[in-house]
Amino acid sequence: MLKKDTFMLGGREFTSRFILGSGKYSMELIRAAVEHAGAEMITLAVRRTNTGKDENILGHIPEHVTLLPNTSGARNAQEAVRIVRMAREIGCGDFVKIEIMKDSKYLLPDNEETVKATKLLVREGFVVLPYMYPDLYAARALEAAGAAAVMPLASPIGSNKGLATKEFIQILIDEIDLPVIVDAGIGRPSQACEAMEMGATAIMSNTAIATAGNIPVMAGAFKKAIQAGREAYLSGLGRVLKRGAAASDPLTGFLRDEE
Amino acid sequence: MTEQLYFVDSERLGKKTLEKKHRLEQEPCSRQNHMEYMEGMECISSDIMQRVLGEMKGYDPEAYTDEDVRKALVHDVCSIEDFKAFLSPAAMPYLEEMAVRAKSETEKHFGNTVYLFTPLYLANYCENYCVYCGFNCYNDIVRKKLSHEEMKKEMEIIARSGIEEILLLTGESQSVSDLSYIGEACRLAAGYFRNVGLEIYPVNTEEYRYLHECGADYVTVFQETYDTDRYEELHLLGRKRVFPYRFDAQERAVMGGMRGVAFSALLGLADFRKDAFASALHVYYLQRKYPQAEYSLSCPRLRPIINNDKVDARDVHERELCQILCAYRLFLPYVGITVSSREQKHFRNGIVKIAATKVSAGVSTGVGDHERKYEGKRVGEAGDEQFEILDDRSLEQMYEDLEQEGLQPVMNDYVYV
Numbered sequence: 001m002l003k004k005d006t007f008m009l010g011g012r013e014f015t016s017r018f019i020l021g022s023g024k025y026s027m028e029l030i031r032a033a034v035e036h037a038g039a040e041m042i043t044l045a046v047r048r049t050n051t052g053k054d055e056n057i058l059g060h061i062p063e064h065v066t067l068l069p070n071t072s073g074a075r076n077a078q079e080a081v082r083i084v085r086m087a088r089e090i091g092c093g094d095f096v097k098i099e100i101m102k103d104s105k106y107l108l109p110d111n112e113e114t115v116k117a118t119k120l121l122v123r124e125g126f127v128v129l130p131y132m133y134p135d136l137y138a139a140r141a142l143e144a145a146g147a148a149a150v151m152p153l154a155s156p157i158g159s160n161k162g163l164a165t166k167e168f169i170q171i172l173i174d175e176i177d178l179p180v181i182v183d184a185g186i187g188r189p190s191q192a193c194e195a196m197e198m199g200a201t202a203i204m205s206n207t208a209i210a211t212a213g214n215i216p217v218m219a220g221a222f223k224k225a226i227q228a229g230r231e232a233y234l235s236g237l238g239r240v241l242k243r244g245a246a247a248s249d250p251l252t253g254f255l256r257d258e259e
Numbered sequence: 260m261t262e263q264l265y266f267v268d269s270e271r272l273g274k275k276t277l278e279k280k281h282r283l284e285q286e287p288c289s290r291q292n293h294m295e296y297m298e299g300m301e302c303i304s305s306d307i308m309q310r311v312l313g314e315m316k317g318y319d320p321e322a323y324t325d326e327d328v329r330k331a332l333v334h335d336v337c338s339i340e341d342f343k344a345f346l347s348p349a350a351m352p353y354l355e356e357m358a359v360r361a362k363s364e365t366e367k368h369f370g371n372t373v374y375l376f377t378p379l380y381l382a383n384y385c386e387n388y389c390v391y392c393g394f395n396c397y398n399d400i401v402r403k404k405l406s407h408e409e410m411k412k413e414m415e416i417i418a419r420s421g422i423e424e425i426l427l428l429t430g431e432s433q434s435v436s437d438l439s440y441i442g443e444a445c446r447l448a449a450g451y452f453r454n455v456g457l458e459i460y461p462v463n464t465e466e467y468r469y470l471h472e473c474g475a476d477y478v479t480v481f482q483e484t485y486d487t488d489r490y491e492e493l494h495l496l497g498r499k500r501v502f503p504y505r506f507d508a509q510e511r512a513v514m515g516g517m518r519g520v521a522f523s524a525l526l527g528l529a530d531f532r533k534d535a536f537a538s539a540l541h542v543y544y545l546q547r548k549y550p551q552a553e554y555s556l557s558c559p560r561l562r563p564i565i566n567n568d569k570v571d572a573r574d575v576h577e578r579e580l581c582q583i584l585c586a587y588r589l590f591l592p593y594v595g596i597t598v599s600s601r602e603q604k605h606f607r608n609g610i611v612k613i614a615a616t617k618v619s620a621g622v623s624t625g626v627g628d629h630e631r632k633y634e635g636k637r638v639g640e641a642g643d644e645q646f647e648i649l650d651d652r653s654l655e656q657m658y659e660d661l662e663q664e665g666l667q668p669v670m671n672d673y674v675y676v
Contacts, residue, residue, distance in 0.1 A: 210371075211366050
């Protein structure tokens, strides 16, 4: 039996390694993420809150769940900072996910602006989780700026293409001393499992569950896959042979001690 | 001549006015050069118009074959060539396959969300003679411009219904509905709604910047047709006659700080396949130049107007419209697609499941008649409507219908920064 396996973000302890991303929201999705995937953190786009209709997401999130407002819609650091301040005013707490995009086609994050925003917001006391393109230099700059984690993308958001940036995420896991939360592009539980086997701290996903045939069942599938990947990582993966077979007798068995 | 269908003489026009109207209609040399800028129009020297018109000129929808469409269908990314094939008559037998692929692209980028908005016509005065339009300066209609108090009242009524995104429209009269009037409307609207869009006459970059500062963030300009010769025959008088100034409006809006821009041809005015091709290409090239901006396409078909029921979309039937929208989605999977109340309920219910991401609800294309429409009260005289609508569902009905179709209606997904 493994000992209690938790991780820390901004002084808060988390057990669940599944974080619900924002975007394709519905109340059913939030319920499924909390009840079936065990989510303890839920992202919400500030631009979707505070709406007049009864679809206001804030009112539907259980108390024990940490809110992670994001800055989607921001095109530069300055806009991101303004959105974050707005989030604090409407009672979203101090956790923030920085998303800065200057490309409406692929919605790829702008690392340079993200580093700038992180610096400013850490100074204002926020727990900053930046969404980023997996680049080692940018990750180091974010670490130096005081980010609480880095959130590299697996593939373009909403694409469900899985770990297209696998090798580069591995470099971040190996080199950065912050939790690495894989965000965007995870299309199926097996991909979430693979990222966890690599040593990722947690997975953020939305589309894969939101567009599934059965939302609660898919949420449960993600929970199991993330757990399996995490346990595989903790146990240490067995040998994987690249090619050929291993000789059962050692190749150097012929060597004798010379007298 | 096809456009003869559109010419209607009102009995209330004076002799001199009628003479001028007829001259404009019959003598092309009496009209101003439609490719030349008028005084005060900013020229931004963009290369996008030449690229779009050049590509459009080389596009022959009839040249595409069954084989081209089948090849396009197996490609992961839809190229310009593939898009041409999808828009061609050869693609008609593949409509269902295109719809299946379009649906999956829409879901990847937008999930099951559908955005809702409503238009608010501020005024219907117009200084242009666009022969197919109900607001044209020679059409005998009841003209009206909302006063500050009337605007406020209309906005209050609309906001009470739950609408959070509004599209402010005017006829194209720079003297009656001047910039400060529109700016005042934006300021007022920003107090009632989370998202304010504009569909007004094209203006210069600095004027777009001013309107953005007043609270507007999205600009819609319909080019009507990208066929410059046809454009010339349809827009006989006024500033709208200047084709290139209108073409560059979205670019100026983005330069002026607007977050997003919307495009369309009015389908039915010219070869709709070529017009659809040019509309999407206009978005495509602008997105490459200004990747930070948000883009959307509409797909209006010609509708009958007051005093002329002969105006219609001719060869653009529902199947053709669906083909265009699927092709748009495959070529530009990330852009918003708006389907207005020019289309019937069954079409809008169907197309939101395939390609559309935004629909209007609680629509009136008249001026100052929301109180009557929303709350059944008749107060004063309203200005006449721009065209006839075919789907008059209220916001509440639309919201319920979308939910029943398994879609998620979204009132707002936006923050003004």
